[in-house]
Amino acid sequence: MIKKLSACTSILIGKKATIDGTIIIGRNEDAKAAWPKRVEIHPRDSMERLFISKETKLTLQLPAHSAQYMATPEWTDKDGLFEEDGINEYDVAMSATESAYTNELVLGYDPLVENGLNEEAMITVVLPYVKTAREGVARLGQLIAEHGTGETNGVLFADNDEAWYFETGGGHYWVAQRIPDDAYAVVGNQLAIQEVDFNDPDNFMFHPGIQVFVSEHHLNPHEEGFNFREIFGTHDRADAIYSTPRVWYGHQLFSKSKAQAEQPEDQDLPFLMQPDRKLSILDAQRYLASHYQGTPFDPVGRGSQEEKHRYRPISLAKTQESHLLQMNRGGANIHWLALGVAAQSVYVPFFAGIDDVPAPYKRGKLPAQRNSAYWIYKEAGVLVDSHYHDFLPDLQAVQKELNVNAVKMVAQTDAHLKELKTATERANYLTRQSINFATDALNAYRDLSLSLLTKMTDYSPLNFKTDENL
Template sequence: MACTTILVGKAASYDGSTIIARNEDSPNGQFRPKRMEVVQPTDQPRTYTSVLGHLTIELPDSPLRYTSVPDAITDQGIWAAAGFNSENVAMTATETITSNERVLGADPLVSFVPAKGAEGDPGYAPGRAGGLGEEDLVTVVLPYIHSAREGVARLGSLLEEYGTYEMNGIAFSDVDEIWWLETVGGHHWIAKRVPDDAYVTMPNQLGIDSFDLADAEGEQRNHMASPDLRQWMADNHLDLTFGAVGPVGFAGKEGAAAGNLGVADVFNPREAFGSHSDSDHVYNTPRAWYMQRCLNPSAAWDGPAAKLRPESDAIPWSRTPERKLTIEDVKYVLSAHYQGTPFDPYGWQGTPDTRGAYRPIGINRNGQLAVLQIRPYVPAAFRSVQWMAFGSNPFNALVPLYGNVDELPEYLCNTSERVTSESFYWANRLIGALADARFHDNAAAVEGYQERMGALGHQMLRETDAAVAEAVADEVPAALAHANGELAATLKRETEKLLGRVLYTTSCAMRNGFSMSDNER
């Protein structure tokens, strides 16, 4: 799944929140409709079978309530995408990432293999279930964890037991920490804690660029990994750090006596496990370049002085921003189409060739954007806020919904295969397709809508926080659901108004228009 992720540590955010956010994008030529849902413990399966992987696993008996953003059409599985559980732990899964032939040869992906022939027939070969994939991960992990670190541990153990059929990156957060896990081959994984004062950009590539294996094997303060990672790397010659000399030791250290097996204690996973292909340089790295260009604008990103360019392999995984980052910053970079550069498909700079050179972040096949914010300055009963947008991000609005609720507004949950403006998902798809055709003519209306809804969202949070601060605990979920519903009602009205304006503007520019009219109706 082609996606883009940004993670913001609590000391890097404007209000001390941890923030994890991801665009979920459909593959090229597909538009997978999305909706929202609250999954109650009674509705969580105890025996789970995946659609694409054909894997059946037993789940624990005591799930937590959680929010999710599943596919509206489940022929390919649930794809729950992102949400909070009732313990204020957030998860977004997944960011599809890349690998290389050495890794995939050392630990092959666990793909589904159908049975060959019928049982009892000559030549019959039994089938094999695949491993876990993006369709499964939120469903089998989020309802069972009580911290971000616990999320890493649970998912890691599942990967070790069942494997995976694809390379993915997964984010977990709680009020104190953000962790990022990357799968490595079929059964191995690494995870790193996001520095509190930094943000992380992830554009469909294996991203972690420094990993302390000794910490992962010891205190696990900031790193976790498969227990056998060092031995596996040594056996398969995966560490590309200068000085690694094979399975007998590591130059400059204590060698085999220290147990390092020829693998550096601190190594670069992007070099060991990742890719630097030509396609990365047009599809992946330019997105990280642009996000960091926006959030650290004083660095040299353009011209002869630029050390990092759109096709650079050295764009850092994490970076301290020049100022604290807001929800609006997150939305902007996850809606970006290279504004202010020769690569903007809607821009005037450059040439027709440069304007189509790189894959935008805000692309036509954005399905949903979930920005998961956990606020430390309010009681646990209402600290989780799931900011949501559907459709192509340059044309949609991001709105907040309290996550500690038993139900979510119908307008965001009613997506089906039927195209209708009564659905927030489909209304946004219609707006994007119409507005794109006359981008500059519609830009003012779209920007006004985005600003109005963002302001109303912040206002709703401020007023509702104050109203429920002294409420009886049992009354809080209903009060939060009511506030979500009131905002959704306004959102529906404003979205329909924008749809009408965009429809009018683009209709006036149709090529079969004619200025002469008989003025009769």
């Protein structure tokens, strides 16, 4: 299945590490260059009680009450829903998943489960049924312990108080760590959690049998401690080329003073870091939209051909969508969504609790559609790709203007929101604000594509320099 090839990049930031006290979690969803995503809002109590996975055939009886939430499912549910990310009505945010790998020794004792709970179903069977991030961790952990999973994954949770990173190992085991308020984490397709403190329930949650499992099968390579990454994860050459450079780059961006000695292929990069300065939502966006700018490893930079293709970048053609879920805000929380390649798209703010989005954001099919938001953003990116360095300034100008306008719109919305007295007034206002900005962003990208198309007409290989006197 297409998702078996998926590979993402994640970021989590605690509230004392951000410039405005918000909590930020987010991820690039990477699978295939032309694989559309769309937006869906599930009303309260709209979920079916019986869930059957189209991918694994797992059957679950779900709770009677389901919360309202927004998600970004696949264009087709042939192989499952893959809802990926969202914020529910209780202000719980969830992003699933960050693909990773369990080593062969662990898999020999706890194989992956063919009919277990996989990425495609995690949002659907967890997010509508939890009221805190901790409840999300507990529910997902209980489901995996009982039914197993066929994949190794990392899952992000947050609410208005804290952020958590959850990882599976083998078919049934898992741990989760709270992100310290003054720290951040960046993750790239490797198990990331390191030392687990089983006597610290404020900061760690875990499968109740994981210590016995590791001890009985002699899986811990160290005499002391419990390093989940060392025990369950992989540490091969592929990790050094594919995964760790993206973590290294995040540390270089945010913690240069502490990470000067780090190298892109280091296998022991720390999971948690303190930033040199407080981070904004735009910093998080720039990380997920980055591709090693300022280093020889930028695929569109000035390095040698070998250097430019040495490491897998963070933002790449196979990104379907990129999202950042911003919690603990003074106003409404925000689901920032960039459809298509983050480096060439723009993050559109959708406020939590809205009940509608513009029609183009609900569409997305194959072959390409001109009335689909996914394809509108993709079209502009493909046109930029045709003459990248010539057209990049045009793209960046549109992105900059939309980013400035987004910050302005969010500030204005927060201010006006305080004047509204009822929940209905707030929801209606937030919906209008989200729809208006999302529509403006689409129109800006439509205009960009037409501008680039006009410029491209003179790049034809059939062109000829004509003497004006003829």
